Amino acid sequence: MIYELRIYTIHPGKIxxxxxxxxxxxxxxxARLGMQVCDFWEDLEEHPKLYYTMQYESMEERTRQWEAFSQDKEWNEVKQKSEQDGKIVEFVEQVFMKRAEYFKK
Known part of the structure; x- marks a missing residue:
């Protein structure tokens, strides 16, 4: 199992x-595409950032899911409509992680 931490820095005024x-x-x-979001956060200090983690069986599954997402008709329509007044996301950071074997929940 792998996890991806995605950190979105948002353009000013677009949170x-x-x-x-x-x-x-x-x-x-x-959800419709079977992409599993583990958790979702906003910055406590009110910086224009979002943080969320996703879970995948493998990097290959992650690649397939994000390719399907990027080609999804609904997503592309929503993205285009939501960015009519300018882009929302300045940049996205990605961190790939695996669970530490010694950690027990």
């Missing part, structure tokens, strides 16, 4: 737009 896009559309598209 509400990304919240709406995720809550109204993106998380539903992820």
């Amino acid at each position: 509400d737009a990304i919240r709406k896009r995720f809550s109204d559309h993106t998380l539903g598209v992820f």
Whole structure:
């Protein structure tokens, strides 16, 4: 099992737009495509950042899921419509992780 931490830095003034896009559309598209979000956070100090983790069986599965997402008709329509007044996300950082064998929940 692998995990991906995704950190989104949002353009100034666009945090509400990304919240709406995720809550109204993106998380539903992820679910429809079988993409598993483990958890989701916003920055406590109110920096314009979102953090979430995803879980995959393998890097190959991750690649397949993100390719399907990037080609999804609904997602592309939502993205285009939500960015009519400018891009929302400045950049995305990705960290790939595996569970430490010595950690027990």
